[in-house]
Amino acid sequence: MQPTSVPMAEPVESERCDAARNRALLLDAAALLVAERGADAVTMDAVAARAGVGKGTVFRRFGSRSGLMHALLDHTESELQNAFLFGAPPLGPGADPIDRLVAFGRARLSMVEVQGDVLRAVENSPELRFGGPARQVSLTHVLTLLRESGTVGDLPLLAHSLLAPLEASLVLHQVRDLGMPIERIADAWEDLARRVTST
Amino acid sequence: MQPTSVPMAEPVESERCDAARNRALLLDAAALLVAERGADAVTMDAVAARAGVGKGTVFRRFGSRSGLMHALLDHTESELQNAFLFGAPPLGPGADPIDRLVAFGRARLSMVEVQGDVLRAVENSPELRFGGPARQVSLTHVLTLLRESGTVGDLPLLAHSLLAPLEASLVLHQVRDLGMPIERIADAWEDLARRVTST
Numbered sequence: 001m002q003p004t005s006v007p008m009a010e011p012v013e014s015e016r017c018d019a020a021r022n023r024a025l026l027l028d029a030a031a032l033l034v035a036e037r038g039a040d041a042v043t044m045d046a047v048a049a050r051a052g053v054g055k056g057t058v059f060r061r062f063g064s065r066s067g068l069m070h071a072l073l074d075h076t077e078s079e080l081q082n083a084f085l086f087g088a089p090p091l092g093p094g095a096d097p098i099d100r101l102v103a104f105g106r107a108r109l110s111m112v113e114v115q116g117d118v119l120r121a122v123e124n125s126p127e128l129r130f131g132g133p134a135r136q137v138s139l140t141h142v143l144t145l146l147r148e149s150g151t152v153g154d155l156p157l158l159a160h161s162l163l164a165p166l167e168a169s170l171v172l173h174q175v176r177d178l179g180m181p182i183e184r185i186a187d188a189w190e191d192l193a194r195r196v197t198s199t
Numbered sequence: 200m201q202p203t204s205v206p207m208a209e210p211v212e213s214e215r216c217d218a219a220r221n222r223a224l225l226l227d228a229a230a231l232l233v234a235e236r237g238a239d240a241v242t243m244d245a246v247a248a249r250a251g252v253g254k255g256t257v258f259r260r261f262g263s264r265s266g267l268m269h270a271l272l273d274h275t276e277s278e279l280q281n282a283f284l285f286g287a288p289p290l291g292p293g294a295d296p297i298d299r300l301v302a303f304g305r306a307r308l309s310m311v312e313v314q315g316d317v318l319r320a321v322e323n324s325p326e327l328r329f330g331g332p333a334r335q336v337s338l339t340h341v342l343t344l345l346r347e348s349g350t351v352g353d354l355p356l357l358a359h360s361l362l363a364p365l366e367a368s369l370v371l372h373q374v375r376d377l378g379m380p381i382e383r384i385a386d387a388w389e390d391l392a393r394r395v396t397s398t
Contacts, residue, residue, distance in 0.1 A: 130372040157364075157387035160373065164363035165356075173329040174359065188356035195395045 023061055026051050027075045030068060031114065039117030042069065069118055076115045077134040080107055084141055097148040098197050104141065105166060105189045112171045113182050119168035138163060151197045158196060165189060222260055225250050226274045229267060230314070238316030241268065268317055275314045276333040279306055283340055296348040297396050303340065304365060304388045311370045312381050318367035337362060350396045357395060364388060 029051035033042045044065055048055040062068040084104055089095035091103040112119060123129050142159040151158070164170075166189065174180045228250035232241045243264055247254040261267040283303055288294035290302040311318060322328050341358040350357070363369075365388065373379045 129368065130376065153390050154383065154387040157373075157379070157384060158391065160369065161364040161387070161391050164366070164369060165360040167363070169328065170359065170363060174356075177329065180356070184353065185356060188353040188360070191352050192357065192360050192395060195397075196391060198394075 022053075022057070023071075024075075026053070026058060026061055026068075027072055030072050031076070034072070034118055035114050039069070039120075042072075044068070073115065073118050073134070076111055076118075077137075080111060081134075081137055083107065097145040098194065101142065101145045101149070101162075101193050101197070102190045104138075104145070105162075105193055106186045108138070108166045109171060109182055109186045109189065112166070112168045113175075116168045116172045116175075120172060123167060123169050135163070146197065149197050162193060162196070165192065221252075221256070222270075223274075225252070225257060225260055225267075226271055229271050230275070233271070233314060233316055238268070238319075241271075243267070272314070272317050272333070275310055275317075276336075279310060280333075280336055282306065296344040297393065300341065300344045300348070300361075300392050300396070301389045303337075303344070304361075304392055305385045307337070307365045308370060308381055308385045308388065311365070311367045312374075315367050315371045315374075319371060322366060322368050334362070345396065348396050361392060361395070364391065 026047055030042050030047045033046055033050055042065070044055055044058045044062075047068065048058045051058075058068070062071055083091050084100070084107070086092060090099040091107055092100075095103070129135075139159055142162055143155055146155045146158060171182075171185060174185055175182060225246055229241050229246045232245055232249060241264070243254055243257045243261075246267065247257045250257075257267070261270055282290050283299070283306070285291060288302075289298040290306055291299075294302070328334075338358055341361055342354055345354045345357060370381075370384060373384055374381060
């Protein structure tokens with residue numbers, strides 16, 4: 001069989017591709033900086049240096065440091081959302097709803113480990129803390145899993161109560177101030193989730 | 200039997216008494232203002248007017264608006280602490296530990312209804328949010344009740360997870376933005392507490 005002829009990408013397409021790659025490269029550099037030295041260390045200069053590009057490129061792409069931080073959060077949230085909406089089980093569709101819920105909690109907690117300072121910066125903004133679209137997607141996901149699992153009770157409020165212990169500010173306090181390993185926090189959250197859904 | 204002779208209170212004692220009454224009067228006025236119009240409405244002028252005293256009295260007593268807000272929080276927290284440490288059951292000693300836990304959750308939630316904006320202002324301070332003495336006392340109380348109830352598991356983290364949904368910022372979001380009645384939130388928290396402790 002002859003391969004079907006695929007039209008060559010237009011130059012404009014290839015430029016768009018370069019732009020996306022460039023963006024991902026810069027966001028990866030920023031994420032590494034956060035993981036290594038905290039959100040405060042993420043400056044436009046530091047990201048440019050880390051990614052090996054000029055500072056102008058970072059400014060052209062994100063406009064400001066605040067724009068970069070929001071893009072970084074969107075990037076991480078999108079990855080998590082993709083994983084729980086379309087990815088492989090147990091996080092993605094196909095597994096038992098409680099197992100998916102547990103996998104979701106663990107995934108959020110490992111996100112806090114990497115993106116904690118960025119998440120906390122957003123939580124500390126009164127507008128974004130509860131009203132942000134990322135939290136809404138997570139809330140809907142948890143609520144859906146609770147419904148699918150046949151859990152009874154006031155499910156919207158139960159979903160709030162399950163998300164509350166996953167907040168970055170609390171988790172960072174537990175890890176940094178109280179010295180609790182993230183694995184212990186994840187085990188305790190799994191235990192919580194299984195207890196409240198076992199009824 | 201002759202009544203034992205009780206020494207008359209010295210003038211200095213009576214002054215101290217006046218000062219305490221004055222302080223309570225001003226804090227009550229401030230608490231009413233918060234309940235009626237939110238924490239932003241609590242100015243030194245408004246508190247003085249409400250309590251029917253001169254503005255100088257409010258300044259002499261609390262030093263600044265920030266001093267007043269902290270005193271207001273201490274006042275409310277002390278009342279709650281007294282009630283759960285020394286008060287009547289089910290909140291105070293003597294009742295079943297799970298019933299005490301439920302009463303504690305309900306008492307905290309009604310405190311949020313009245314003092315929500317003040318509590319939220321403290322939660323929004325990174326230093327006070329988790330490190331404050333008030334939260335430490337509540338955490339210890341919940342942990343003690345969990346132990347007494349014979350609940351198994353990672354009790355310190357379970358105590359964190361039970362306190363997290365009671366945070367003023369979240370509760371105010373549920374009440375004001377989502378229109379949930381505080382009674383519904385209290386019922387859902389009781390349900391949560393009973394589920395996690397029933398194991």
